[in-house]
Amino acid sequence: MPELPEVETTRAGIEPHLVGEVVTAVKAYQRQLRRPVSARLATALKGGMFESVTRRGKYLLLKSGRGSVIIHLGMSGSLRLVAEGVVLEKHDHVEFFLASGGSLRYRDPRRFGLVLWTAKDPLQHPLIAKLGVEPLAAAFDADYLHSIAQQRSVAIKQLIMNGQVVVGVGNIYASEALFRAGVHPARAAKRLSRARCERLVSAIRAVLSEAIKQGGTTLRDFYNGAGEPGYFKQRLQVYGRGGEPCVSCGAAIRQTVQGQRSTWYCGRCQR
Template identity: 60%
Template sequence: MPELPEVETTRSGIAPNVEGRAVAEVVLRRRKLRYPVPRALLVELPGQVIEQVERRAKYLLLRSAAGTVLIHLGMSGSLRLMAAATPAEKHDHIDIVLDNGQALRLRDPRRFGAVLWLSGDPLQHRLLASLGPEPLSEGFDADYLYQRSRRRKQAVKQFIMDSHTVVGVGNIYASEALFRAGIRPQLAAGRLSRLRCEALVAAIKAVLGLAIEQGGTTLRDFVDGGGKPGYFKQRLQVYGRVGEPCLQCEKPIKQLRQGQRASYYCPACQR
């Protein structure tokens, strides 16, 4: 699934080519995605100028004066900029055609993605209103995480993956951040000291920042807005390395299951 760094990589890739451009038409090939694509999108978006491309959590927001296009890439979706005349393939469901002959094309093989048309403040939409702070924002700091974790028996890995705690810390990045912070994934969140919260916040910011810089994680078929794969997978320290030596102490990396997800950690470096 495209995570926050992958979505941010897509946003930064398409924004310079989309912002300030008018929408010529919307081509809809398949309406039934995660939610039905609203017909108002086909009527109200054409003629509008895309003023800004933003990201909130794993959602992309294409803002215009008339409303906002909210896009989620689902499990394996991608949003690419290409010539509108490029023949559509089987899983190319929607084109937002621009006035310069280019198009934003949503490809979504599993159809778990979403394209919605929102009026009013998009941040108050039900999909966004209850989300936690952005992990790279000033609002996500040690004080916040410490207060939020008090009396929580939930394992710390699941705690930081909860989008109500903080957005965008997916399975890969949670494992990597916990390794950097020296914290075992099964530790109860309520047992985090303020000092360990500082280390964990710093680790989350560092891991996500590096992933964005590297272009995301190459897993399955993720590509950025230009169709290029991400490269952060080359820098993973524990994720997917069960049985391999820890890069710090050379002890074998272990794996456990948490909430139907695989967690990877070093039993010597993390406690």
């Protein structure tokens, strides 16, 4: 489900309700996610207070005085704050009980996500330490992308979806950014000029920023921490629009598959 805008929307939604909250208990109803839920999570976090809720790429970092919870939402994960006594839904796998009443619930039907505990700096965790740059940070610029792209023969779409290069760009926003930049998704990365890298960087930043403002994209089951959908779906120009006319030139939007993921693009506007 979630790419950077959806994770950021989730983060912003839960942060004000979690910071300063003491965790009274943690229950894992299903430990088998992409990796098992950390065995020490419940005992280590109990009695601790959440100090911050931050994000690195698509990872959420819930820092307490004793260590941090690292959460990844995978394809279908979500976090929701619920009042006391609300019945558990199917696929609610982990629940953090809060001293002021209520709880934070992690739900993930496909179980591709993660709920891990680390007593150390979460940014040093093996899954996080080698991540690429944040797309909305100054370090993500034309020089950076071009210098990497020049050495790679993969399709540019797969390059911008590679978390070791730049984090947070998933299948929806990759297609959307390439369309805005006029770049064909299958073009070899090394065949992108610096000028076109610059356009692509701008497009990625713009599409992610706009999506964050809209509260993310709800295709079917993404909801923010309070249960509300995101509104960026109405702004999608190519994703999921195979056969429909291009908003710019009217040609039919094409669908193809790259790296086992669907890609949508305009064969006339994107080169």
